[in-house]
């Protein structure tokens with residue numbers, strides 16, 4: 510099928526590339542002309558595992574193209590995937606102006622009927638408003654628009670894997686034929702008919718992908734409810750970690766045993782610095798805002814947000830207690846990205862930790878396998894090292910903020926010889942306290958005594 514993608518951020522890039530790899534013809538556009546130029550020249554604007562190969566293969570097969578001309582992209586596809594940003598406004602609610610702008614362009618430029626697919630994360634009722642807007646902006650023209658909500662559940666860092674191996678595909682529609690056309694788009698994934706970019710041979714046997722057809726409002730709620738629930742789990746584990754510190758428990762033993770109960774599940778119970786990124790923090794706020802606007806008090810979610818914000822305070826308390834005086838100390842920070850396998854630093858706990866250390870007068874030396882370029886603008890005054898060992902040279906403390914495997918596998922004997930003081934504060938519980946003690950380190954982490 511011919512498909513258009515509007516917005517080449519991480520969701521648009523991955524969606525466009527993977528749909529092309531699955532056999533569709535895809536045209537992508539973005540208002541950022543530098544980004545389109547980079548893509549046309551064969552570049553990839555973000556670091557995302559397997560994306561480069563998928564894009565190269567789709568390009569080679571002539572199935573993906575890029576244009577600055579939004580009208581051209583709109584006219585190209587039978588279905589148009591809207592993947593523009595919905596950043597938070599000051600009150601936490603989602604700013605939907607980019608979606609409204611795209612609706613005006615679609616109404617003005619479309620020459621035939623279109624399936625308009627809302628991929629951006631939006632509050633419930635956006636699809637209904639989008640349909641109303643498309644009708645209003647096309648001023649009685651005879652082109653019909655079907656609006657579909659098709660939330661994405663892609664995790665940054667594993668987005669290509671997630672696209673080809675989803676647990677479920679949700680499509681919110683208001684008529685049966687729109688649901689059928691969406692099923693056609695996802696047919697290669699549902700029938701597992703694609704060349705998997707992740708696995709060398711056949712993909713490991715997996716359970717059948719659920720294709721769920723719901724109402725538009727339900728689909729939008731499914732996205733917010735899922736992200737919020739995962740955030741709740743993380744905050745819950747973090748409170749358990751605090752309790753373990755007070756009551757001499759070990760959070761890993763507790764959450765591991767909890768997770769073995771199939772009703773709970775073991776994922777998203779990792780305690781530490783808390784959640785960041787451009788999804789959870791903003792989605793939670795938008796969901797709280799949406800709930801209060803319809804008179805529902807989402808107290809439990811507000812608590813999860815409060816717990817998460819306090820993680821950075823707790824981490825810095827550990828640093829302050831260990832170092833006694835922070836001013837003038839040289840501190841190595843391992844990790845800038847909000848999680849491993851991405852170069853995304855938006856709402857990254859590491860960035861906030863560094864800002865606060867700098868405010869206290871520390872000299873920060875930071876390292877990250879992918880995010881240094883993006884962090885440079887955000888953190889003037891920090892010295893960056895591509896080599897993590899160089900970051901730890903002469904440091905009075907090393908702080909672990911992101912769970913990169915490169916940091917998991919550091920040679921701590923070597924690090925110990927480089928540092929001015931053998932002190933590690935681990936915000937991601939990456940190492941065994943016993944092993945760190947054996948290496949002669951003073952070692953602090955979350956919820957493990």
Ligand code: UGA
Pocket residue numbers: 630661662663664665666736739743776777778779780781782783784785786787788789792847848
């Ligand atoms: C999240 C969801 O997992 C995706 O399903 C969703 O599609 C995406 O948001 C989105 O809305 O676009 P993402 O933000 O990429 O994906 O990252 P996650 O892997 O969910 O991690 C979020 C944060 O939680 C990270 O800062 C991570 O370090 C933290 N985390 C995660 C924990 O602190 N503990 C855990 O046990 C798991």
